[in-house]
Amino acid sequence: MNEVGDETIGALLARRAHQHPHETYCTFQGERISLGQLDRRVNQVAAMLRARGLTRRDRVAVMLPSHPEHLYLIFALARLGMVRVPINVHLIGAPLEHLLTELEPKALIADVAYKPALEGLGMRLPLVIWRNGTDDQFDSFAACAEDAVSPEVHADDVIALSPSSGTTGAPKGVLKTDRHLRAGPTAVLRLTGAGPGDVFLFWEALHHGSGVAVAIAALIGGFQLAMLERFSASRFWDDARRHRATHIHYLGSVLPMLLKQPARSDDRQHAVRIAWGGGCPSHVWHAFAERFGVEMREGYGLSELITFVTANVDGTPGSIGKPLSCYEISLLDDESRPVAEGINGEIAIRARDARLGFIGYFRNPQADAAARRGDFFMTGDLAHADAEGNLFYAGRKKDMLRRRGVNISAWDVERVFAQHEAVAEVALVGVPSELGEDELKLFVRARDGVRIDPMALIQWSSQRLPYFQIPRYIEFIDAFPKTPTQRIQKKELSRHVAGVWDLDATDFRPAGR
Structure with a gap:
């Protein structure tokens, strides 16, 4: 430069x-x-x-x-x-x-x-x-x-x-x-x-x-x-x-x-x-x-x-x-x-x-x-950084969540779900749990004209993520609030879980959980 x-x-x-x-x-x-x-x-x-x-x-x-x-x-x-x-x-x-x-x-x-x-x-x-x-x-x-x-x-x-x-x-x-x-x-x-x-x-x-x-x-x-x-x-x-x-x-x-x-x-x-x-x-x-x-x-x-x-x-x-x-x-x-x-x-x-x-x-x-x-x-x-000094972005420090004693990068989880063919955009946030740490809530915007079954999405992710990174809650959203750089404004996303799809209310348990 x-x-x-x-x-x-x-x-x-x-x-x-x-x-x-x-x-x-x-x-x-x-x-x-x-x-x-x-x-x-x-x-x-x-x-x-x-x-x-x-x-x-x-x-x-x-x-x-x-x-x-x-x-x-x-x-x-x-x-x-x-x-x-x-x-x-x-x-x-x-x-x-x-x-x-x-x-x-x-x-x-x-x-x-x-x-x-x-x-x-x-x-x-x-x-x-x-x-x-x-x-x-x-x-x-x-x-x-x-x-x-x-x-x-x-x-x-x-x-x-x-x-x-x-x-x-x-x-x-x-x-x-x-x-x-x-x-x-x-x-x-x-x-x-x-x-x-x-x-x-x-x-x-x-x-x-x-x-x-x-x-x-x-x-x-x-x-x-x-x-x-x-x-x-x-x-x-x-x-x-x-x-x-x-x-x-x-x-x-x-x-x-x-x-x-x-x-x-x-x-x-x-x-x-x-x-x-x-x-x-x-x-x-x-x-x-x-x-x-x-x-x-x-x-x-x-x-x-x-x-x-x-x-x-x-x-x-x-x-x-x-x-x-x-x-x-x-x-x-x-x-x-x-x-x-x-x-x-x-x-x-x-x-x-x-x-x-x-x-x-x-x-x-x-x-x-x-x-x-x-x-x-x-x-x-x-x-x-790798051995050659190349840097690799790994998300926001404030976007680190802690669940059952394990630190979780929201960015790591989001980039996996973003690869699903029916998903347009996703955002992961932490919501309070009875254990005092974070439960994971995933917001999903589906591709236009596509419907996603939340259980199918969870089962798909269980082949790609460890059990502790699999969200408990999934909420679908029509549009995300964003900054001018197209970053999702997570502070605007609801942490409420009443009426939201809940993995714990199903019989499915990811391997290792």
Whole structure:
């Protein structure tokens, strides 16, 4: 990974637009957006923001769908040195109120589609600039003259508060500098090997850091974005063919969802060379690469640092790779001692360049302190290493359950059930038992149009799991609550078991129990 220099995002865009004004940056619904057009529209949005009285360092919440105008706003805020506060467009109620209250933006730019959710909070909102409204508040940027003012923005200025994933607790605002927001894209380029002539199928939500990283990586690396309104498993490969995409990105459950689409004779008829992302276990790796004829590139990153801090570029199946040159990784036990080869330990990360390390959480010194162990940032994730130093992700430390004296990794159990042909997605949680430890409750989302007999599923799993990892309870679910990275939010899943299918109420007993 190359050193991340001092040229800011705003300066980068201006330079690239000046050097290559006619080069395609992005396509969307038949529109081609050149670097020159991008730069002009960004300057117009900047003029609109300044006309609204917003200035450098103001926190501006953004609640917009995936659209080029969202990109214009991201770049305009960076150019002006304002602090972007991305809001997941699917949030409603208490989670939405939490972000607006805790991160306290001065202004909120939102699409009118989310007006009911925002006005239904019953709280005083900041200055709201509506998009697609009848009074053309945001849309008025198209009539603005380009903003000629260039505020002095530095590489290590904080220009974003990125909400942490919030899979197990309330999201926190992660402080992000301009340098951080360029380091992630540089890591993407390292992982993907992308450059001029390449096309990324761009489906990522822009309220998440991975989407923003891809948008900035296109500026740095000179490849094109084929922007989609949303991810669709059924249309995914048709979209890839239509745009002649060379790279596709995956997160969370994306690959299993694509694998469980009906096989087609044209599964390998596309221009995609590389599938890249995070969260791909080895069995999915092999199946996806074989079916679709692509090279797999896996990495590992997190909200508190950058998009990727590791990269697997040598093709070791199931591995998240090795640390990028600007990071040092140790796998530690609960006493901060390095674990042996093949043993799971918590991933602890130290930046070799302190400017790329964890800066902190917004107004949350307690969470800051809890996340640090000396110079290391403690991720809460588990991994083990092989003899060559390749790292293998092993789930969340807080996702470890204890049942009848045995520690159980939810991740290990979930990846077995995910292989069942009728299962689309699963999540394992612990529920209280009369023994004071955990009973296992498995949530299952079946493939569309498929019904699953819970007893048949348990019998199938008993051939693949030890008895102590077999769930007692099974509950079927139509849709999982998720983070922008497609991680299931387990804290939202019910721990109630009344009326839920219960293995103990049957005569079946797994071997060894």
